Amino acid sequence: MSFLTDFPSLSRQELRDLKKGIDASFRDFSRTYGETLESFFDPLLQFLVFFERLLLTTPWPVIIIVISALAWLGSRSWKLSVGAALGFAIIGFFGMWEDTMSTLAIISVATIICIGIGIPLGILMAKSERMQKVITPILDVMQTIPSFVYLIPVVMLLGIGKVPGLIAVCIYAIPPIVRLTNLGIRLVDKDVLEAAEAFGADYKQKLFGVQIPLALPNIFAGVNQTIMMALSMVVIASMIGVQGLGVPVLRAISNQYLALGLMNGLAIVTLAIIFDRISQHYGKRLQRHREGGHHV
Amino acid sequence: MSEPKVAIQNLYKIFGPKPEKMVEKVQAGMSKADMLDQHGHVLGLNNINMDIAPHEIQVIMGLSGSGKSTLIRHLNRLIEPTVGKVLVDGENVLAMNETTLRNFRRSKASMVFQKFGLLPHRSVADNVAYGLSIQGVEKAESFERAHRWIERVGLAGFEKHFPTQLSGGMQQRVGLARALATDAEILLMDEAFSALDPLIRSDMQDILLGLQDELHKTIIFITHDLDEALRIGDNITILRDGAVIQSGLPQDIVLSPVDDYVADFIKDINKARVLQIGAVMGNSQSVKGPEIERTTVLETALQIVSEASASGAIIVEKGKKVGTASINDMIKAIARTEKKSGTDAPYR
Numbered sequence: 001m002s003f004l005t006d007f008p009s010l011s012r013q014e015l016r017d018l019k020k021g022i023d024a025s026f027r028d029f030s031r032t033y034g035e036t037l038e039s040f041f042d043p044l045l046q047f048l049v050f051f052e053r054l055l056l057t058t059p060w061p062v063i064i065i066v067i068s069a070l071a072w073l074g075s076r077s078w079k080l081s082v083g084a085a086l087g088f089a090i091i092g093f094f095g096m097w098e099d100t101m102s103t104l105a106i107i108s109v110a111t112i113i114c115i116g117i118g119i120p121l122g123i124l125m126a127k128s129e130r131m132q133k134v135i136t137p138i139l140d141v142m143q144t145i146p147s148f149v150y151l152i153p154v155v156m157l158l159g160i161g162k163v164p165g166l167i168a169v170c171i172y173a174i175p176p177i178v179r180l181t182n183l184g185i186r187l188v189d190k191d192v193l194e195a196a197e198a199f200g201a202d203y204k205q206k207l208f209g210v211q212i213p214l215a216l217p218n219i220f221a222g223v224n225q226t227i228m229m230a231l232s233m234v235v236i237a238s239m240i241g242v243q244g245l246g247v248p249v250l251r252a253i254s255n256q257y258l259a260l261g262l263m264n265g266l267a268i269v270t271l272a273i274i275f276d277r278i279s280q281h282y283g284k285r286l287q288r289h290r291e292g293g294h295h296v
Numbered sequence: 297m298s299e300p301k302v303a304i305q306n307l308y309k310i311f312g313p314k315p316e317k318m319v320e321k322v323q324a325g326m327s328k329a330d331m332l333d334q335h336g337h338v339l340g341l342n343n344i345n346m347d348i349a350p351h352e353i354q355v356i357m358g359l360s361g362s363g364k365s366t367l368i369r370h371l372n373r374l375i376e377p378t379v380g381k382v383l384v385d386g387e388n389v390l391a392m393n394e395t396t397l398r399n400f401r402r403s404k405a406s407m408v409f410q411k412f413g414l415l416p417h418r419s420v421a422d423n424v425a426y427g428l429s430i431q432g433v434e435k436a437e438s439f440e441r442a443h444r445w446i447e448r449v450g451l452a453g454f455e456k457h458f459p460t461q462l463s464g465g466m467q468q469r470v471g472l473a474r475a476l477a478t479d480a481e482i483l484l485m486d487e488a489f490s491a492l493d494p495l496i497r498s499d500m501q502d503i504l505l506g507l508q509d510e511l512h513k514t515i516i517f518i519t520h521d522l523d524e525a526l527r528i529g530d531n532i533t534i535l536r537d538g539a540v541i542q543s544g545l546p547q548d549i550v551l552s553p554v555d556d557y558v559a560d561f562i563k564d565i566n567k568a569r570v571l572q573i574g575a576v577m578g579n580s581q582s583v584k585g586p587e588i589e590r591t592t593v594l595e596t597a598l599q600i601v602s603e604a605s606a607s608g609a610i611i612v613e614k615g616k617k618v619g620t621a622s623i624n625d626m627i628k629a630i631a632r633t634e635k636k637s638g639t640d641a642p643y644r
Contacts, residue, residue, distance in 0.1 A: 195413030198372055199427045199478070200402030209429075213417045 030157045041163045044109075048162050052105035052243075056098060063101075064088050071274070075281030084278070087270045096245065096267050103234055103244035103271065106162070110169040110230045115223060118174050122181025122219075123207065132182065139175040147172055147236050155240055165242030169233045176225035184218025185211045220283035224276060231272045245271075300347035300383075301482065301514040302371065307344040307380030309366055309538070312337030315378045328537045340366045342539040344380070348531075350481075351512040355529030357519050357561075363538035364518045368486050371516060372405045373397060384482065402431050406475035410487035412467045414459040414474075420446065421455040423470050427478035438477075445473035449503060465496035469503070476507070485517045489524065501528055522561050526550070526570045534558055546570055567630040568595040573611055576629045577619035583608035590618060594626050601626070 010018070055063065064085050071081035091100050125132045151168055158164040188211050196210045212219070238246025245264045252261030310318045310331075318337045328339040341363050348354045358364045369375040370382055373389055382389045384404065392400060406427060414423050421439060422429075424446055428438035446452060449469040459467050468488060475483055489497045505528060508515065519525050525532050526546045533543040534557075542554040550570050553559040574590035585606030588597050590613045601609050601623055608622035 189416075191409060191411045191413045192415060194374060195407070195409055196415075196426075196430075198374060198401060198407040198409075198413075198484075199430050199474075200398045200400075201430050202398060205430055210415060 026153065026156065034157055034159075037157055038159075038163075041158065041167075044113075044166065045161075045163050048105065048109050048166060051109060052102055055101040055105050060092060060097060067274075071278050074278040076285065077281060080277055080281065084274045087274055091267045091270060094263055094267075096248075096264060099243070099245045099248065099264070100267055100271070102242075103231075103246070103268070106166060106169065106237070106242055106244060107227065107230050107234075107271075107275075110166055110173060111223070111227050113166070113170050114174045114177055114226045114230070117170075118177035118222070118226070119181050119219065122178045122222075123185065123212075125178065125182040126185035126211075135178065139178060142171055143175045147233065151236070151240060160241040162242055165237040165240050168240065169230050169237050169242075172233045173226045173230040176229065177219070177222035180218045180222030180225070181215065184215030184222075187218065188214045217283055217287045220279065220286060224279040224283065227275045227279060228272060231268060231275070234268055299350075301350035301385065302346075302348040302516070303381075303383040304344050304346040304348075304367075304370075305381040305383065307341055307367075307370060307382065308378045309340035309363075309370065309375065310337050310378045311340055319379055339538050341370070341377075341380075342537065344538075344540060346533060346540065346543070348514060348516060350514050352530040353508060353515040353517055353528050355517045355519060355525040355532045356535060357522065357525045357532060358535035359520055361537075362535040364520075364535050365486055366538075367535065368484050368516060368518050371482075371484055372401050372407060402427065403478065404480050405482040405484055406478045406480040407484040407486065408468070408471045408475045408488040410490055412459070412464075412471045412491075414467060414470055416459055418458075419455060420451060420457050420459070420462070420470050423459065424473045424477050426474055431478070442473070442477050445477045446470075448476070448507070449473045463496075465492050465500065468492060468500060472500075472503070476511075481514060483513050483515045485515060487518050487520070490519065490521065497524070504528060522565050526565060534561070547572060547575055551575060566595075568598065569593055571629055573597045573609065573621055573626070574613075574618075576621045576625045577611050578621060578625060579619050580608075580622065581620075583610070583620040583622050585609040585620075587612045587617075589613070594630055597621075598623070598626055 009015075067088055068081040068085040071084040072078070075081070088100075091097065121135065125135050147168060150171055151164075154164045154167055158167070192214065193206065193210060196206050201209065234242075234244055235246040235249050238244060238250050245268050248264045249261055249268075251257065252264070308319050308322060309315075310322065312318065312335070315337065318331060318335060318339075321331065321335070322339060322342055326334075328342070331337050331339050344367060346354075356364050356367060366375060370377055370380075371384075371389065373382075373392070377390050380390065384400070389397070389400060415426065418426070421442055425438040425442035428441060429435075433441075443455070446455060449472055451466060451469055451473070454462065454466070459470060462470070468491075471488070489500045492500060501524065504515075517525075517528060529546055531544070532546050532549055534541050534549070536557055542549060542558050547570055549558065550562050550565070550567055553562055571594050572591050573588055573594060576594070577590070585608045586600055586604045588600060588609045588611060590611050592600075597609060606623075608620055608625070610617055611619045611621060
């Protein structure tokens with residue numbers, strides 16, 4: 001009856017060999033291709049470094065003005081743009097300006113990458129059932145797998161630094177924009193699409209003239225979620241050498257500095273609130289035509 | 297009849313996983329209900345043959361599920377056929393390649409939809425110019441042409457509004473203007489006025505008839521409303537279970553319905569507005585009264601006769617007397633006929 005009480009598993013020796021085998025082959029792989037991959041990501045690193053330096057060298061009043069101008073452009077709300085300026089001013093006043101700029105740099109670059117890859121991927125998924133069947137489980141894995149797990153191969157391949165951190169952030173933050181782009185396009189009113197078809201619109205004209213514009217509110221909800229998730233990765237990314245607000249938080253955890261952890265944590269929250277409100281307002285403005293109301 | 301503008305030949309549409317295999321069974325006489333029961337396929341269209349004359353309004357009517365919306369979508373191939381041909385000016389739409397089909401949709405046949413199908417994120421002007429922008433017409437020119445049609449359907453001043461800011465009737469005017477703006481010779485109207493309330497609907501019918509007086513397009517109009525069909529149709533085809541059961545001039549259908557299904561349709565309509573006095577023409581010498589043109593509908597004829605306090609009318613054609621009709625003949629023709637047998641109609 002030992003069959004029922006002991007789970008029929010591989011022996012200790014077999015398991016050890018299996019793990020060793022995988023580790024060894026991946027190590028070989030990373031030794032052979034690590035450098036190539038690193039040089040492949042070099043332009044990304046250059047851009048990230050350039051952007052970070054730009055944010056750090058620009059005088060702080062200019063940054064605050066630019067941010068509150070962006071807030072105004074996105075939301076057309078005075079409250080929000082004054083609030084954004086005030087938020088940044090307070091962060092700076094408490095000595096977190098430089099870390100905040102580093103975080104801002106990596107979040108912005110990660111968001112741009114996620115948009116650049118995520119939206120086309122979402123469009124592809126909406127176009128073909130097969131793509132949807134293939135990509136959906138991958139997204140599920142990306143969202144549920146503990147981030148520490150995929151940090152291991154990324155660090156093995158690319159070492160510690162900004163680029164692996166950026167990749168980790170992107171893996172975590174890209175699923176919502178892919179999903180919501182796909183969903184948004186699939187939810188476009190069939191009658192409108194049929195009308196476009198009946199007037200002889202080709203694939204491109206349907207995509208850019210009807211599907212994407214009508215899916216924009218959903219796509220924007222995806223961008224919003226992506227930014228939020230990227231921000232929530234800041235602390236974990238700092239474990240593999242990304243500068244920014246995560247570093248002091250990490251230090252605070254290991255040394256039990258309550259105030260340090262709280263202050264930097266709140267700075268991350270402040271960034272999140274500012275970006276969330278701006279992008280949500282912008283998303284709402286995109287659907288103005290839906291509210292309509294009878295002006296007649 | 298002159299050369300038909302649109303000719304539909306042996307058209308079948310069967311929905312299901314293996315439609316081709318089902319065609320034979322339909323041709324062997326299997327009914328829609330049996331096909332669904334035994335094979336799980338839905339018979340959409342069953343051997344449709346139709347000739348549609350140029351410059352006329354062809355109405356296709358039937359109850360929901362009769363296949364009328366499926367049929368009209370074959371004319372510009374929004375739905376792929378199982379077998380059959382749709383010839384427009386002699387060219388088979390169902391055999392066109394993608395580019396030819398796109399050009400056909402852009403320039404030859406435009407469509408108006410029951411649910412309007414307007415682009416909610418674009419203004420009225422942009423919507424009306426949509427077909428032109430798809431064709432690649434320059435912006436300034438397309439807006440100028442769009443503006444003319446916006447005026448023509450009575451929406452001048454609303455160019456910058458979004459569709460959701462307009463009432464249903466106004467939205468459908470936008471839909472109509474959009475379809476007209478491409479100058480297509482064929483206008484496909486899929487229950488275009490069915491979603492509107494009765495008063496607006498009759499307004500829209502007036503607009504359509506007024507436009508048709510000028511434009512002489514070939515219009516294929518789908519409806520489930522017989523009053524609407526009789527009002528605007530030059531020709532009416534009635535569908536049931538995907539097959540044509542009667543086709544002809546409105547008054548022929550009213551005078552001689554081919555079966556109980558059609559008879560039931562026409563039971564409640566105002567026949568006085570459809571039947572022409574020529575249809576009740578006799579040749580009694582005793583009838584005296586005003587002279588009335590043969591194609592006058594009875595509603596008008598009766599009014600003329602009663603105003604003249606006569607017992608009937610002299611029917612004339614091109615100024616010559618061709619017959620007579622007594623007031624009694626006219627009333628008999630429009631009186632409601634009850635079915636004599638008590639059995640229910642078999643199609644139920």
